[in-house]
Amino acid sequence: MTDDEIKIASDLAQEYGYKKYMIARYLKLWGISETKQLLESNERQVTPTIRYNSLRIDRETFEAQLEKRNIDLEQIDWLPDAYFVKESQVPIGATIEHLLGWYYIQAIPSIVAAYVLNPSENDIVFDIAAAPGGKTTYLAQLMNNSGLIVAMDPDRLRLRALKSNISRCGVRNTIVMRFDGKNLNRLPFVPDKILLDAPCTGEGLIVKDPSRKTSKTQADIMYCSTLQKDLLSVALKVLKPGGELVYSTCSIGPEENEMVIDFVLQSFPEVSIIPMSIKVGEPGIVEPFGVKLRADLINARRFYPHKHGTEGFFIIKLKKGE
Amino acid sequence: MSDFYKASNSFVKRVRARSADWFGRDYFGEIFQDTVFVIKERKKSLSLYAISSLLWEKLQDLLNVQGLKIESVGVWVGEVKEENFNPSLELMQLIAPHIRGRTMYLTERGSQIFVYGHNVLAQSVKKVTRDVSKNDIVLVRSFEGLPIGMAKILENPKKIRKMNDDEVFAKNLLDVGWYIRSGG
Numbered sequence A: 001m002t003d004d005e006i007k008i009a010s011d012l013a014q015e016y017g018y019k020k021y022m023i024a025r026y027l028k029l030w031g032i033s034e035t036k037q038l039l040e041s042n043e044r045q046v047t048p049t050i051r052y053n054s055l056r057i058d059r060e061t062f063e064a065q066l067e068k069r070n071i072d073l074e075q076i077d078w079l080p081d082a083y084f085v086k087e088s089q090v091p092i093g094a095t096i097e098h099l100l101g102w103y104y105i106q107a108i109p110s111i112v113a114a115y116v117l118n119p120s121e122n123d124i125v126f127d128i129a130a131a132p133g134g135k136t137t138y139l140a141q142l143m144n145n146s147g148l149i150v151a152m153d154p155d156r157l158r159l160r161a162l163k164s165n166i167s168r169c170g171v172r173n174t175i176v177m178r179f180d181g182k183n184l185n186r187l188p189f190v191p192d193k194i195l196l197d198a199p200c201t202g203e204g205l206i207v208k209d210p211s212r213k214t215s216k217t218q219a220d221i222m223y224c225s226t227l228q229k230d231l232l233s234v235a236l237k238v239l240k241p242g243g244e245l246v247y248s249t250c251s252i253g254p255e256e257n258e259m260v261i262d263f264v265l266q267s268f269p270e271v272s273i274i275p276m277s278i279k280v281g282e283p284g285i286v287e288p289f290g291v292k293l294r295a296d297l298i299n300a301r302r303f304y305p306h307k308h309g310t311e312g313f314f315i316i317k318l319k320k321g322e
Numbered sequence B: 001m002s003d004f005y006k007a008s009n010s011f012v013k014r015v016r017a018r019s020a021d022w023f024g025r026d027y028f029g030e031i032f033q034d035t036v037f038v039i040k041e042r043k044k045s046l047s048l049y050a051i052s053s054l055l056w057e058k059l060q061d062l063l064n065v066q067g068l069k070i071e072s073v074g075v076w077v078g079e080v081k082e083e084n085f086n087p088s089l090e091l092m093q094l095i096a097p098h099i100r101g102r103t104m105y106l107t108e109r110g111s112q113i114f115v116y117g118h119n120v121l122a123q124s125v126k127k128v129t130r131d132v133s134k135n136d137i138v139l140v141r142s143f144e145g146l147p148i149g150m151a152k153i154l155e156n157p158k159k160i161r162k163m164n165d166d167e168v169f170a171k172n173l174l175d176v177g178w179y180i181r182s183g184g
Helices: A003-016 A020-041 A059-068 A108-117 A134-142 A156-168 A181-186 A218-238 A258-265 A295-299 B009-023 B053-063 B089-098 B108-114 B157-162
Strands: A049-052 A071-075 A082-088 A103-105 A124-128 A148-153 A174-178 A193-197 A244-249 A271-274 A301-303 A313-320 B004-006 B036-041 B046-051 B069-073 B075-081 B084-087 B103-106 B125-128 B137-141 B147-153 B168-175
Touching: A003 A020, A049 A108, A059 A071, A103 A134, A108 A134, A108 A193, A108 A244, A108 A301, A108 A313, A124 A134, A124 A181, A124 A218, A134 A148, A134 A156, A134 A193, A148 A156, A148 B053, A156 A174, A156 B069, A156 B089, A174 B053, A181 A218, A193 A218, A218 A244, A218 A258, A258 A271, A258 A295, A258 A313, A271 A295, A295 A313, B004 B053, B009 B036, B009 B075, B009 B084, B009 B137, B036 B053, B036 B069, B046 B053, B046 B069, B053 B069, B075 B089, B084 B089, B089 B147, B089 B168, B103 B108, B103 B147, B108 B147, B125 B157, B137 B168
Parallel strands: A124 A148, A124 A193, A148 A174, A193 A244, B103 B137
Antiparallel strands: A049 A082, A049 A103, A071 A082, A174 B069, A244 A313, A271 A313, A301 A313, B004 B036, B036 B046, B046 B075, B075 B084, B103 B125, B137 B147, B147 B168
């Protein structure tokens, strides 16, 4: 970086309350203008979104009932089951309908990650790092409560939330395990599909949790990146030939996303990156920080607060050859 | 021996009989078809789950792997502790559409208070079905008819209009607010 760029990074870091290394990376990736847009958007709240749960109630009743509650919904046309909450007289987490599992308060990219995996009713699906269960419960909905989901998470406390949400949402096709995904090769059967929402620094969640502006270091990024590579490698090993895997994180750094995929796929020539059914979102970054990665990473989708009004998120879909 | 195992027929029969005490009669035949019942042993109780034959097949495979910590499977039916059966909210939600009578409807305010885990005050009661007597366990519905839990009636319903507003009319046994209180 030039002296001028270093000064700009310092000034923006101070103005918006970030660690300097984060801003320096953003400037390299997106330049000054877009970096400022991102930082500004992170200061504003995103419109809350909910996902309708067909396992509990029919859509007509759901929409009519929430209207009676004076909750103003707008259906998202490109994402079935997802709604913006434009206005609500009551906290959307405190309604009886929420307690009854009629809907799940869930960010758009998180809904997308489960949606693009596109599980069928007979599939065996592994959901790695599944807690608190937003994606697990949507997978079950997409599978019409058939087939099998093995939902795993190593964290005992987070598992409580996962079990509670599974029960609340009427999910019946799931086995919940306290289990570290790094040990997937110990499991006695192979999955047709895998959802790997990898543990990450959560750099995309600043819009919801400003403490993340300063709570993570470059060492955290490196740590997460190593963990993500390990998890993805073992997941691809156990995936059934012909099977599909969706990898996602709530981070916007290429170090936890494209660079992880590029690194791991060098050891898996039989695995390809495939386009997703969703066209919303930005394409993946194929040359971050001047490092040239594989060109088909363009098929990934990136979500940003300043472009999509969502938290920052990364999603990519992989297919293992027969 | 694994802490998960298939429930015996006699165990399920006992649970079904106990569930009838809660819901007025045994509804298992209507809500659980082609189901395998499995038990997980916990420190002080037994958790009962209802699962499909596919889940049972895969669960058995998993149970053969040393050291796996399986937390739950399929539908959590309830807990058995010292021969007492406590139904889960999931069971309540499955059975609620089948229940006729044995129901207490709460006011709007009463519904909100109930799902915070509180007992039912006389002023919170909108209506009680005619078949309900003192000491009955009833389904609790919100002012709009949504099933929100179970309660035990503590007073003769015919005398409710003579009770003080702040007197407890029914004891909260189970309410859907638990989903959030338990970490959901």
